[in-house]
Amino acid sequence: MNCLYQSALFTDFYELTMAQGYWKRRMTMPVVFDYFFRRHPFGGGYSVFAGLATLIEALEDFAFSREDLDYLATLGLFEKEFLEYLSSFRFKGTIYAAREGEIVFPQEPLLRVEADLITAQIVEGLVLNVLNFQSLIATKAARVWNASRRGAIMEFGLRRAQGADGALSASRAAFIGGAVGTSNTLAGKEYGIPVLGTMAHSWVMSYASELEAFNAYADIYPKNTVFLIDTYNSLESGIVNAIEAGKKLKEKGLSFGVRLDSGDIDYLSRMIRSRLDEAGLQDVKIVVSNELNEEIIESLVDDKAPIDVWGVGTNLVTGGDEAAFTGVYKLSAIDPEGEKRPVMKFSDNPEKSTNPGVKNLWRMYDEKGSARLDLISCSEEEIQEGTEYIVHHPSADWRQLKIVPARIEPLLFKVMDHGVRVLDLPDIKECQAFMKERIKSFDSTYLRLLNPHIYKVSITDRLYDLKVSLINAFLKQKLSKS
Numbered sequence: 001m002n003c004l005y006q007s008a009l010f011t012d013f014y015e016l017t018m019a020q021g022y023w024k025r026r027m028t029m030p031v032v033f034d035y036f037f038r039r040h041p042f043g044g045g046y047s048v049f050a051g052l053a054t055l056i057e058a059l060e061d062f063a064f065s066r067e068d069l070d071y072l073a074t075l076g077l078f079e080k081e082f083l084e085y086l087s088s089f090r091f092k093g094t095i096y097a098a099r100e101g102e103i104v105f106p107q108e109p110l111l112r113v114e115a116d117l118i119t120a121q122i123v124e125g126l127v128l129n130v131l132n133f134q135s136l137i138a139t140k141a142a143r144v145w146n147a148s149r150r151g152a153i154m155e156f157g158l159r160r161a162q163g164a165d166g167a168l169s170a171s172r173a174a175f176i177g178g179a180v181g182t183s184n185t186l187a188g189k190e191y192g193i194p195v196l197g198t199m200a201h202s203w204v205m206s207y208a209s210e211l212e213a214f215n216a217y218a219d220i221y222p223k224n225t226v227f228l229i230d231t232y233n234s235l236e237s238g239i240v241n242a243i244e245a246g247k248k249l250k251e252k253g254l255s256f257g258v259r260l261d262s263g264d265i266d267y268l269s270r271m272i273r274s275r276l277d278e279a280g281l282q283d284v285k286i287v288v289s290n291e292l293n294e295e296i297i298e299s300l301v302d303d304k305a306p307i308d309v310w311g312v313g314t315n316l317v318t319g320g321d322e323a324a325f326t327g328v329y330k331l332s333a334i335d336p337e338g339e340k341r342p343v344m345k346f347s348d349n350p351e352k353s354t355n356p357g358v359k360n361l362w363r364m365y366d367e368k369g370s371a372r373l374d375l376i377s378c379s380e381e382e383i384q385e386g387t388e389y390i391v392h393h394p395s396a397d398w399r400q401l402k403i404v405p406a407r408i409e410p411l412l413f414k415v416m417d418h419g420v421r422v423l424d425l426p427d428i429k430e431c432q433a434f435m436k437e438r439i440k441s442f443d444s445t446y447l448r449l450l451n452p453h454i455y456k457v458s459i460t461d462r463l464y465d466l467k468v469s470l471i472n473a474f475l476k477q478k479l480s481k482s
Contacts (some may be wrong), residue, residue, distance in 0.1 A: 005058035008089060009068050011125035016072070019118045020082045028116045032333040032358050035111035035127055037104075038351065041139055041322040042294075045452025046442065048142045048435055049102045049110055050173045051134030053425045056415060058126055059091040092419035093119055096412045098361070100426065101138075101176050101435035103442060105374055105457045107394045109359050112412065113329075114336065124329045133166070134173035136325035137317060140294075141177025142435065144312055146447055147298040150436075152309040154196050154287070156183030157317030170317035176431045179316075191428050198224065198259075204231040210238065214245035218256070222249060226257040226287055229272070234263055239272050243279045250281065259287040259311070266305045273306035285309055293320055294449060330354045344470050351395055355459060356470055361412050364405035371441040373403055374411070377460045383408055391458035396467045401458070 022028065040047050064072075064086045072078050072086075093115025104110055111131065113120050145153050155174040161167035171187035181194035188195035199217055207213035210232060218225045227245065229238025239258065246256045258276070260268055265288050276284045289311030297310055314320070332354065334341050342357035358379040366372050375391055377383055385408050393399035415423045426434065445453035459467070 005054075005126065005130075006061045006063070007068055008062050008064045008086070008122060009071070010062075010129070011122055015121050015124055017077065019086075019121055020078055022118050022121070023082050023085060024079075028118060029335045030114065030338075031117045031120050031331060032336050033113045033115075033120050033124070033329055034109040034332045034354070034359070035113070035131060035327060035329050036107055036109050037132075037135070037325060037327040039106050039326050041136055041319070041325055042143060044139065044143060045446045045448070045455060046139075046142075046439075047104050047135060047325075048138040048177050049098050049104045049131075049135055050100055050138035050176045050431070051131040051169075052097050052100045052111075052415070053428075053431075054134065054169070054172070055111075055127060055130045056095070056421060056425060058130065059095075059123065059416070059419075060421065062089075062091050062123065062126065064089055089119070089122070090419060091115070091119060091123060091416075093123075093416065094414065094418055095416040097415050098411050099413065099431075099434060101431040101433075101438065102411065103371075103435070103438050104135075105455050107355070107457050108361055108374060108376065109332075109355070109412070110361075112358070114358075117334075120331075128327055128329055130169075132325040132327040134169055134176075135327065136319050136322065137170045137173035138177035138435075139325070140316055140319055140322075141174040141179050142439070143294045143449065144292075144297060144310070144316060145178030146439075147294040147301065147449065148310050149301055150178070151301075153179045153316075154181055154183070154289075154309060154311045155179040155313070155316055156197065156289075156311055157313035158182075158184045160314040161317045167317065172428060174316055175428055176435060178432065178436065179312075193428065198226040199228050201228060201231045201261075204228060209241075211241040211244060214241050215248070218245050218249055222252065222254050225249060225254075226259050228259050228261065230260055230262045234260060234268050235271055235275075239275050243275065243281065246281060246284065247279070255283060257285040257287055257309070259289065261289045261311075265290065265307070266300055266303055269300075269305045269307050287311060289313065291315065298449060332356055333358050342466060342470065344467065346471070346474055353395065353467075353471075355394060355463060356466055357463070359463065360410065363409050363411055364403060365407040365409075365441070367406045369407070369441065370443060371455070372405070373456045373458055375458055375460060376463060378462050378466065381460060381462055383460075390461055392461070392464040394457055394459050396459075396464055396471065401456075 069083045096112040098110045158167045171182040171184040172191050175193045181196040183197045204213040214227050227242040229242050242258050249256050285308035287309040288307050292312045293315040344356035345354040347353045360377050362375045362383050364373045388404045446455050
């Protein structure tokens with residue numbers, strides 16, 4: 001884990017100034033915060049939840065070192081007694097969360113933090129930083145994987161990622177989202193992701209001839225050879241020399257591949273496939289790269305370009321044209337162990353108002369096993385199969401529908417209890433397998449890149465009534481002051 005995550009200074013400064021304010025006013029009551037997001041990135045119809053294991057590991061070590069406290073003392077804002085209070089800070093809260101790799105939708109409470117007010121406030125920055133970035137990249141990877149008709153995606157964006165942690169987190173999230181491996185060797189060590197890669201153009205240019213370069217690499221790595229054929233001319237020299245060098249491998253019973261990193265990929269891949277087939281090398285796979293994204297890949301697949309493996313770097317590990325995931329962290333209840341007083345954020349924009357109280361999340365399926373609707377309920381509600389439910393739009397407007405689910409499953413699980421991990425988190429390969437299985441439950445109309453169908457997220461009658469009552473109370477109070 002990145003050592004920066006171990007310092008509780010990894011938070012926004014106003015969390016600490018608020019924390020001191022709460023401490024001075026003795027506001028250490030239990031509270032509940034929800035993590036959710038407002039809209040899908042990339043104009044898509046689904047997202048992939050990622051980063052949970054990274055977050056839990058960070059929370060287990062999250063603390064202020066003596067050096068951290070000495071630094072805060074130099075700022076002239078914090079009292080000595082408050083800094084002493086922070087010296088024993090540890091995360092002792094309880095966390096409920098969706099599983100990593102889950103297919104998720106806007107407004108859903110994907111992570112619930114139950115802790116004292118100061119603790120819950122201090123960890124906000126960590127929660128948002130980890131979950132937002134990894135969910136963004138996992139979602140991008142899943143889109144790329146789906147666009148390839150669930151083919152082989154190689155992630156090799158290390159050199160274009162935003163710093164060391166950006167590269168590591170992106171490699172982890174991209175694998176959860178469907179990548180078969182990474183070029184990031186450290187990510188391979190840290191997370192057990194298969195590492196991939198052969199040669200760069202510099203290898204080819206380091207030799208007197210392209211053929212000599214190919215023969216040398218095949219001699220050193222006979223079981224892991226992919227010839228990069230576009231250093232000089234893909235058709236006039238690259239594929240010619242790859243075939244000559246590759247036939248020597250085939251005579252030894254070994255396989256190889258060829259890679260394109262420039263030019264008209266559609267045209268070149270067809271020509272190269274033809275050349276390989278003519279040479280009796282029908283089993284040789286074609287790998288392509290060069291600023292690929294899901295739209296380009298989908299177009300090439302639709303055109304039936306003979307491509308076997310997709311190398312995606314920049315647009316995968318940076319999020320491409322989407323800079324950030326829209327996850328937020330909002331207070332939903334104060335003193336849940338006593339009064340259980342629900343709170344909510346009001347907004348002139350109904351989409352930005354929050355759902356109050358302590359909540360659970362459920363997925364409803366039809367008789368065919370297809371996901372039909374996700375339902376947000378109050379935590380004390382019993383949701384049962386075969387029962388008719390009237391459910392409401394989460395904005396608490398007039399929209400509602402009736403549904404009788406054939407099957408219901410909970411989406412939130414207790415992960416930590418008073419700071420102690422109580423759930424064994426799956427490894428990264430299990431997270432990827434889970435994502436691939438879960439996405440099968442959704443109709444293709446929700447998964448398409450262009451104008452995806454909107455999957456329904458609703459709230460129960462009880463939560464709807466609670467939300468409306470808080471809105472009405474707020475409006476009444478506002479009118480009384482006018």
